[in-house]
Amino acid sequence: MKFIHAADLHLDSPFLGLTTLPSSLLTTVRQSTFTAATRVFDRAIAEQVDFVLLAGDLFDRAEQSVAAQAYLFQQFDRLNDQHIPVIISFGNHDYLADQHQTVAYPANVTVLGPDVTTHTLTLASGETVAVSGFSYPERWVPTDQVADFPAHAETQWHIGMLHGAVATGTSDHYAPFHVADLLAKRYDYWALGHIHHRQFLAEQPPILYAGNTQGRSINETGEKGAYLVTSQAGKLVPEFFPTAEILWEAATLPSTATDLPQLTTDLTDWLTANTATQATLTAVTVSSAALTGADLTSFKNGEWLALYQRTHARQLKAAQRYLIGAKLATNQAQPVAPQLDQSYWEQGAAIIFTTDNLQTTFGKLAQDPALAEWFAQPDTATQVHEQAEQLLAELMGEEAHDEA
Amino acid sequence: MKLKRLTIYGFGHFHDRTFDLTDGLNFLVGPNEAGKSTLTQFITAILFGFPTKKHPELRYEPLDGSRFGGEMQFVQADVTYTVTRTAGPHGGKVTLHNDTTDLALPANNLAGLLAPVDQQLFTSVYAINEPRLGQVFAASKQELIDRLRHVGAVGSDFWLTQAHQLDQQADSRYKPQGRNPILNQQLQAHRELTDKLAKADAAYGTYWQLLQEQQDLRQQQAQTQDQLAQQRQVTAQLTQQAASWPAFAEWQRLGQLADQPVPSGFSADDATQLEQLRGQVTATEKALTADQQRVQDLQQTAQLPPLFQEYLPVAAQVDPLLTQLPAVQQAAQMQQQLAAQQRDLQQRSTALETQYAVGGQMPRPFSLATLQQVKDLQERLTAANQKRRRIQQHLNQLNERYQQQQPTRQQQRNPLADKQLIWLAVGLVVLVGSLLLPGTLFKLVGALCGVAVGYYGVFQVDSSTPASRELEDLTADIRDNQAQLREGGHLVDDLTTQLDVIGEAHGLGNVPLAQWSAAQTAIAEWERLSRQMEEQGAQLAKAKQTIAEFLTAVGQVLPSLATSDFATVATQLADLQARQQASQTQSGELASLTERLRTDQRAADEASHALAIFLSTRNLRSVAAFYDRYQTQRERQNQAQQRTTLAQQIGPANLAALQQVADQASLTQSVQQAQTQQAQLQQTLDQTTTRLATLAGQLAHLTASGTQATLRQRLANLETQMVATTQEWLVQRLTSQWISATLAAASGDRLPQIVAQASKLYGKLTENRYTEIELTATTLRVRRADGAWRNVGQLSRGTAEQLDLAVKLAFAIVMQQQVAMPLLIDDGFVNFDADRRQAAYALLAEISQTVQIIFLTADTAVERLNTGNLIRLND
Structure with missing residues (x-):
């Protein structure tokens, strides 16, 4: 028997953390989630798999795409024509509740209900497979659902489908579970979804996240894809296959440049040395560079990068890289106040960098959901503090410079 | 900084005027319009620049056209400087001269000398006038802290500048209000984009709607296609049926004929049978005719009388008549006898009638009772007559005797009887005469006498003689007998009358009573005769009828005898019988022929009979009728066959369907309806198909537009930018705050000093009515000597101004190390009462030990204080 385990297609969801994109890339980016998913279904048809498991987050319901x-209807039809069943357990992004969904998917598609249900398939080979799982009825499923999964059925194979995260004990909104509980079910395979980084939670039986099929932010670097699972000697063996159209990479540019022309040369050299195998959105962190004055300003406000993109388009294309950002490695130098006592600065910091003051200062901006979300991120405060220190250090340098 | 000399070239109404000031307290006294405010403005303008020409009223340009501006000599850190400011751009043309070293300095060094005091701080803290008092520090601690921070820390200028720049940068990135900051623009763009996306997202609903519609329509399409196929079939069927209509009509017409009841007995077999029967009839009749012919031939040869010839064919009918003949003859004889008897009886009856009948009416016989009554009456009549006859005889005897005794008739009369009248008349006269008498008694006696006379005359005088007595007895006897006779006569009359009544009633009016008995017998006889006559009449009629019937029968069989009377007939028949018997025995051939004829006749009869039965069982009158029916029957068979062929041609299904159809019109209508419906279905299908094509287009457009994705990606990008901007803004804002907080921390320890100093000064100003000032984050309040707290708002205007003055003075005193600016007080105490004003003056004198004070006032009382440098402005 042979099947495909994929998850987190996030069809038609935008790429995050980009400011501008060249129009040449725009279409590719827009289509990338579809392209990746199509590769999954292409593979399913090419391999004539017995069925396809989609462990949630096929799309983002809130985006109303x-x-x-339309894509899902089309692809499911395609699989239907090939008599390949599809079993879906919707996740936190494509949870079940949708009054619009009055038009049913084709007959080959089984959407698991809000409670754990078991769908049994009889394959062409005569083998029988039970697939147990559930769909999110709403955005959050805060309770452990594993207990509701039945024991291994009378079928040859039993596969669990679960969109969720390992329980951490606090703020578990996504069907928290314990690996030990999954193992205790003695299933032959656990097809997990939700975590975009593919990973095995257990080797035998395989309990794994397929990861998403297309990375959508700088945090989702590396190859993305799905698993083709085949039965070998009574065991189910997953084999990864890549699907992503565009890769993300956070690269470090080792440069000790003190001015921008030097940095430009260093970056070009690096690009030549680090040609990507496919289109890659690259965020560069420059280590050890010591830029000052206008160079630093130009670097920091993105002018230099924009100029580089324009002037080095050929090299970038050759390297299949698109630079989505460049920053300097954080300088950890402590601010020194030449005239004011350091203790006054510390007193000031203690007053200013408090949650209350941050929130007060942030003020009305909290009304914007995107900004509020950013603001709520745990490392935002730290980041802001660090950057403020850096800014102060620069100002002090200026003062010292003025004095000098 | 201590001001040494003010030299005015031209400013307001001052020109070429010089004021020398001391380090301590300077009073510049002058009434209104002496130029106190002008001087204040002059000092501010020389230090910080002329106001722009947008505010000419603040520039105090000289009205007399002398040179605008002036110069000021001051001491700063033991160095004397002279600054001049004349008309020029950017606040005026400035020159700076170090008088100690006698060096000209760059004009921009002036700000450095003044630092950290700028115009704002100077006007708000050091330039005090009445309107500004009670205004500046009323707000909050923050205001004061800002002032403090401004001057509080070493190098704070740089940091303040940095903080200010950071704030400006931050403001250029984001302000809670405004359009231009980057983030504000981005937020606006974000809103617009979100709106656009929301609009684009509306496509999502549309998409599902369209998808639903597509699904529904597909279903509908399939259904309509099915319906159309069915409808086409229906239409085709109906069309076929319509085409078959003429055939069906024919079939139906034939059916109507076929539906008539099929009478049995008109089959081909029946026809054959009929033919056989007819053959038989024809054959027998032929045989009969032949035989008859032969009989005729034979008869003609035997010269048979016509009657016999006539007889022969009908011998069968005649023979029974012949057997009847004797009986009929007997009846004829009896008829004659009866007729004779009848005549006899008639004669007798007529005799009786002529004897007794009255008006042709025979008397009626008496009933038994009447008979008895008549008899009784007759007896009584007889008796009465006998009695009368006896009385008559007696009377006759009496009459003879009377006539012997009474010779005359006169003698027989009594004379006295004639005198009765006279007696009566006398009596009457007496009576009347008495009535004429006078007196009642006489009248009565007289009347009685008259009555007595009358009575006597009538009754006493009637006395007879013996002779007359006897006569009289006789006469009485006669009279008695006569009476009896009359009585008898009456009785006889009565009885006679009764008998007459009876007689009349029974029609015996004309018959004497004596004959009544005979008459009764005669009547009985007559009635018996009548009955006999009736009986005989009946017999006679019967006999006649018998004969008549017989004659009729004979007449029918033998027409030649039809008109003959019975006697002739009887003779003829007897003759016939005789001849028949003779011929029977005589002629064998004829006999056998006759026999054959008879057989033939029988056969013919039988055949006819059979034929008749054949026809009658079929309720027919004639063979022709049979053949009519038979023909009809055959036609019907043909039609049935034709009908079957038609039915096959139409087909059983169509036939059944057509049978449900009322008429051709409705069928045509059905066809039209079916066609219409088909067209409608086709139209619906076309519409559905068109709509589906449109839908597919719409769906394809919705799916392929990519608007949503593009917008969403743009939104994501914009959010990234927004986050970046926000982060920059927040960092800048926080850094600025950090600098401020650090400066505040550095200068913060001076605030308590200022507050303490202010409390002390305020106590002095208010003659210790208030003892303490409390400065909180947002408010300033004071404590009265009795311990009660008062907010600034609760203080009187003067007291509030005193509070403000105390704070400003305290600030100036405490910050003396950092800033040594002169205090410029312009008529500040106008709202103070005399005591407090004195206290204030005393306080100023005290403070002027450390701080230069330039006090401009209209209050000439200061002239009497004998302290400070007094300058009269009007001098």
């Missing part, structure tokens, strides 16, 4: 829905 017509393209995503």
